[in-house]
Amino acid sequence: MTAYDDQNIFAKILRDEIPSFKVYEDDETLCFMDIMPRTDGHCLVIPKMPCRNVLDASDAQLAAVMATVKKVANAAKVAFAADGITLQQFNETAGGQEVFHLHFHIHPRHAGLPMRPAGQMGDMDAIKGHAAAIAAAL
Ligand code: AMP
Numbered sequence: 001m002t003a004y005d006d007q008n009i010f011a012k013i014l015r016d017e018i019p020s021f022k023v024y025e026d027d028e029t030l031c032f033m034d035i036m037p038r039t040d041g042h043c044l045v046i047p048k049m050p051c052r053n054v055l056d057a058s059d060a061q062l063a064a065v066m067a068t069v070k071k072v073a074n075a076a077k078v079a080f081a082a083d084g085i086t087l088q089q090f091n092e093t094a095g096g097q098e099v100f101h102l103h104f105h106i107h108p109r110h111a112g113l114p115m116r117p118a119g120q121m122g123d124m125d126a127i128k129g130h131a132a133a134i135a136a137a138l
Contacts (some may be wrong), residue, residue: 001055002052002100003054004050004051004052004100004101005040005100006075006099008099008100008104010044010046010051010101011101012102013030013032014030014046014048014101016038019121020033021034021035021128021130021131022032022131023072023131023134023135023138024071024072024075024088024134024138025048025073026049026064026066026068026070027048028048028049028060028061028064029045029046029047029048029064029065029067029068029101030045030046030048031043031044031045031046031068031106032044032046032128032131033074033127033128033131034084034122035121035122035127036106036118036119036120036125037116037117037122037123037127037130038103038105038115038116038117039086039107039108039115039116040080040108040111040126040130041079041080041082041106041107041108041130041132041133041134042105042106042107042108043072043076043105043106043131043134043136044054044103044104044105045068045072045103045104046065046068046101046102046103047061047064047065047102048098049061049118051099051101051102052092052100052101052102053089053090053091053095053100053102054091054094054102055079055091055092061102065102066103066104067083067121068112069087069104069106070133071138072106072138073087073106075134075135075137075138076106076108076137077108079086079108079133079135079136079137080108080110080130080133081128082108082109082110083109083110083111084109084111085107085108085109085116086105086107086109087104087105087106087107088104088105088107089104089105091104099125101120102116120122
């Protein structure tokens, strides 16, 4: 497997070299908002220790990340009065991965409402508000 590149954008977010809308963090994980949200409340959970994706993650990293995914997913469901939650996670380029630091997408979902297309920059004020709404529900 390709080596971890510590210049990836999420490594820079972890080092506070670029801004992010943080939702939650603990010793092992960070949750922040996706800036190209495919749903209102679309956020990402990452481990603080480096790994590219599920394929090279340690069992401990996966356990910590999934505990945070569950915690934030329940909070997001409440914050957005969602009917359900979609999780997405991609591994390597052929698997759809674009940023090579392990992350899980959390999407609050409402019955009959499709996700928006990928790659569309969101409204930063709205994203900031969505981060605050999830944090308040935690
Ligand atoms: P993927 O690796 O396919 O899961 O996609 C990476 C995700 O990271 C996409 O949903 C992007 O919108 C998101 N993304 C890229 N740059 C940033 C950033 N600076 N802050 C937050 N999310 C980002």
